[in-house]
Amino acid sequence: MTLPAQLRQVSSTIWELPVSFKEGMLVPVRIIASEPLLATMEAGVFDQAANVACLPGIVKYSYCMPDGHWGYGFPIGGVAAMNPATGVISPGGIGFDINCGMRLVLTNLTEQEVRPRLHKLVDLMFERIPTGVGCKGFVKCTRSEFRHVLEKGSRWCLEKGYATHDDLKMTEEQGSFSGADASTCSERAIERGVDQIGTLGSGNHYCEIQVARPENIFDQETARAFGITIPNQVVIMFHCGSRGLGHQVATDYLQTFLRVMTKKYGITVRDRELACAPFRSPEGQEYFSAMKCAVNMGFANRQVILHRLREVFSQVFRRSPEDLGMDMVYDVAHNTAKLETHRVDGKEKELLVHRKGATRSLGPHAPGLPACYKETGQPVIIGGSMETGSYLLAGNGGASDTFFTTAHGSGRTMSRHQAKKMTKGQKLLGEMEQRGIYVRTDSYGGLAEEAGFAYKDIDVVTAATEMADLSRRVVKLVPIGNIKG
Amino acid sequence: MMTYRFLEHIATADVAFEAYGTTREELFISCAEALLHTMVHQLEDVERVQEEIIKLEHTDLDLLLYSFLEELVFQKDARQLLLHADVVRIEEADDILRLEAVTSGEKIAPQRHRLVVDVKAVTLHHFQVVQEEDGWRATVVLDI
Numbered sequence: 001m002t003l004p005a006q007l008r009q010v011s012s013t014i015w016e017l018p019v020s021f022k023e024g025m026l027v028p029v030r031i032i033a034s035e036p037l038l039a040t041m042e043a044g045v046f047d048q049a050a051n052v053a054c055l056p057g058i059v060k061y062s063y064c065m066p067d068g069h070w071g072y073g074f075p076i077g078g079v080a081a082m083n084p085a086t087g088v089i090s091p092g093g094i095g096f097d098i099n100c101g102m103r104l105v106l107t108n109l110t111e112q113e114v115r116p117r118l119h120k121l122v123d124l125m126f127e128r129i130p131t132g133v134g135c136k137g138f139v140k141c142t143r144s145e146f147r148h149v150l151e152k153g154s155r156w157c158l159e160k161g162y163a164t165h166d167d168l169k170m171t172e173e174q175g176s177f178s179g180a181d182a183s184t185c186s187e188r189a190i191e192r193g194v195d196q197i198g199t200l201g202s203g204n205h206y207c208e209i210q211v212a213r214p215e216n217i218f219d220q221e222t223a224r225a226f227g228i229t230i231p232n233q234v235v236i237m238f239h240c241g242s243r244g245l246g247h248q249v250a251t252d253y254l255q256t257f258l259r260v261m262t263k264k265y266g267i268t269v270r271d272r273e274l275a276c277a278p279f280r281s282p283e284g285q286e287y288f289s290a291m292k293c294a295v296n297m298g299f300a301n302r303q304v305i306l307h308r309l310r311e312v313f314s315q316v317f318r319r320s321p322e323d324l325g326m327d328m329v330y331d332v333a334h335n336t337a338k339l340e341t342h343r344v345d346g347k348e349k350e351l352l353v354h355r356k357g358a359t360r361s362l363g364p365h366a367p368g369l370p371a372c373y374k375e376t377g378q379p380v381i382i383g384g385s386m387e388t389g390s391y392l393l394a395g396n397g398g399a400s401d402t403f404f405t406t407a408h409g410s411g412r413t414m415s416r417h418q419a420k421k422m423t424k425g426q427k428l429l430g431e432m433e434q435r436g437i438y439v440r441t442d443s444y445g446g447l448a449e450e451a452g453f454a455y456k457d458i459d460v461v462t463a464a465t466e467m468a469d470l471s472r473r474v475v476k477l478v479p480i481g482n483i484k485g
Numbered sequence: 486m487m488t489y490r491f492l493e494h495i496a497t498a499d500v501a502f503e504a505y506g507t508t509r510e511e512l513f514i515s516c517a518e519a520l521l522h523t524m525v526h527q528l529e530d531v532e533r534v535q536e537e538i539i540k541l542e543h544t545d546l547d548l549l550l551y552s553f554l555e556e557l558v559f560q561k562d563a564r565q566l567l568l569h570a571d572v573v574r575i576e577e578a579d580d581i582l583r584l585e586a587v588t589s590g591e592k593i594a595p596q597r598h599r600l601v602v603d604v605k606a607v608t609l610h611h612f613q614v615v616q617e618e619d620g621w622r623a624t625v626v627l628d629i
Binding site for chain 1: 491493494495496497498499500524525526548551555558559561562563565567593595598599600601602603605606607608609610611612626628629
């Protein structure tokens, strides 16, 4: 495809669009990518990143990460930091699936030990972790109890016996965003999400059994610090979010912001999906609180799934989760807005950082890291397609330029319908089984849409984040079992 | 006649469609069909065993359609209901558009419904309703 004529190369991994690219841009766009990745980006990415650059209060640059692709409102992979005093908050900069994120869990089992029981494990995972369209979870709670989930996140799970203290330590913000007031979530949002704790959902959401093969370890020392210590060690990675609750919060406030944005605050945007309100306005603050509730639902959801996974492994191997070493490496969110302190032009500033399909990536010694990761930097979990593998990386100091943010996944290059035309789900399932990956799904159509060829090459994406000094590769993890909705 | 078609070149990771109707009411029914077809392989697999009446109002036609589709997504999660839109009536009075839709369907049954993907939300990206010479056309991007 043709790149915009005004795109200027700043360094081997930074490409800039000046404010003259589009009327109303307040800051330039910066795309972080290697040359081959840049060539795969759709025109929509540049256009959307430029629309983001027009939002009031944006600081420095409208960024797009190396896995960036055409989304709605912000591009997927979009990062924008706003001045909280003068800037806006936009649900379109966070996404409908608030706190969609990744969790990585260790075991002390090897591939050799898991292979003979792989089918049993995956079948039981598929039975215990609900997947697919409109799925309901096993946790039954009343609406008032659900409000506690929204206000406490993983702390609620700890109280109910679904979490350990260490799980919370290994979760971004200890699994609970403070300042979440459940009264800012509509009854509709509560009704939609109340039965969904501990469910995976569908689309690109999955739970995968993976192996850390010795030849795939890039950084032995950091891998050890992250708990990868045995050759062919088995780990579990999963990707899901805040389910219907988060989707409804975003839908509700998108409409609220559309009502007040221009009439009350005189703001106009280039795409209604970028509807926003001043961060310090009543509407902005209400959405920020509701978004935090959704973030907490996302953490609780993944925590309850981890609880189920521990039960499954425990049952199959007849050993306790502690004995199986089922500790968390980390849990990190993809779709959030957070108040964070960053250095801008030599001065510390509080900024509202929107990340949409982008991972926080704290370098070594950054405040907010668990003590055990002070020297290594934050574990960054980047999920690839279910065929090609995923990566565990570590945050680098260079990420300070992108408000400590890196990529989040492979990034799609092919539409869902195109992917379905190229392969049939059942055929793909058979091919994957041949290659030693056992998959269970409720949806063959959905499976075909997630085929490896529909995504960018995860090796190229993670290498680009390393070249840009955002994060460094620690280990590539290859799948052997997968459940998806 | 196919009253909607899926679009390839908008929002790579999501699903976009264009739907048509000779009247506004037909357009709404086409959009509901496209939404259901995003989630289930064959529309006929979803049997009409229970009826639901949806009533909504808005000042703008496009946002009325947005609310209508959003309500169908809500029913899917909150009540596990997959719904066909059978009859849609839209009336206008005092600059307000009032919609009454008769919908019918059943609870999600993964064994029978050959599910495809879950729809998280209806986005407003490229969302539009336009009147053309021979009827109405809508463009919708769904978040997957």
